[in-house]
Amino acid sequence: MSRSLPAPGRRNKLNDLDAKSWLKFQKSWFIHNPPARHKEVLRHPAKFPETLAQEFIEFFTHAGQVVLDPMAGTGSALVAALRARRHSYGIELNPKYAEIARQVIADERQRLGIEAAELIAEVITGDAARLAEIFRDQVAAAGISQVDYVITSPPYWDMLHARGAKTQKARRQSEALDVFYSDDPNDLGNIADYEQFLLRLTDIYAQLKPILRPGAYLTIIVKNVKKGGKIYPLAWDLARSLASIYTLKDEKIWCQDNVRLAPYGLGNAWVSNTVHHYCLQFRNDE
Secondary structure, three states: OOEOOOOOOOOOOOOOEOHHHHHHHOOOEEEOOOOOOOHHHOOOOOOOOHHHHHHHHHHHOOOOOEEEEOOOOOOHHHHHHHHOOOEEEEEEOOHHHHHHHHHHHHHHHHHHHHHHOOOOEEEEEOOHHHHHHHHHHHHHHHOOOOEEEEEEOOOOOOHHHOOOOHHHHHHHOOOOOOOOOOOOOOOHHHOOOHHHHHHHHHHHHHOOOOOEEEEEEEEEEEOOEEEOOEEEOHHHHHHHHHOOOOEEEEEEEEEOOOOOOOOOOOOOOOOOOOOEEEEEEEEOOO
16 A cells, blocks of 8 residues: 555544545455465464555554554564554464564564664564453553554354364375464364353453553454354354444455355255455444
């Protein structure tokens, strides 16, 4: 996205974009086919693309503001923040992924050179369920009292444990690739009960309330999931459960049109190829 100063006499309170870029982002759906994943992050089974995260970060923040991802994975949001000239923090439960993220960020710093020299991009190894405590002890202690934007993508329930998934079958053939996030019982991706998963996920995002600057936005990238022959509307359920905490402002639908279709239920029953995600936009209104 391009950047420019707002027109004389008119102040852009949200971002550094020109009017054309602003209008383009307002479209309620978009196609984004992720670029090839770098070798070092292939181990992670569900990474979202830095290029997508950067577009959201550049719309919802100004340069120099602070971005947080409480489920950082291999650091996509932090890399995107570096490219967008924003400070960033990430929390990651799995020490292995946290270390990969630190290396990826270090490589990106080197690539960007002087442009990223003064930017914070810190990965904290910890459990997002203890988000408030982690922020108090390791972020606020460094002088950051609030963040200006949160972008994150949670586990899509325990769907990485579904043995029938085509991508999972392929990953099982390689010892170098993880099939699911971890064996940690605190890992949300290991919770089998849907209602318990939803409650714990909602609690994590609720902890962001005092951390997120008033009026700032929270973007959650999520997908409805299928299990046992039925659909669980995770995106819709999460939107409803968080609507009492934040203002649900809108959604953008991320479509992937480069995914090879599979003949699910062919000749027998309706089973769609799900190739879209919901990017839910919440605002932290007082």
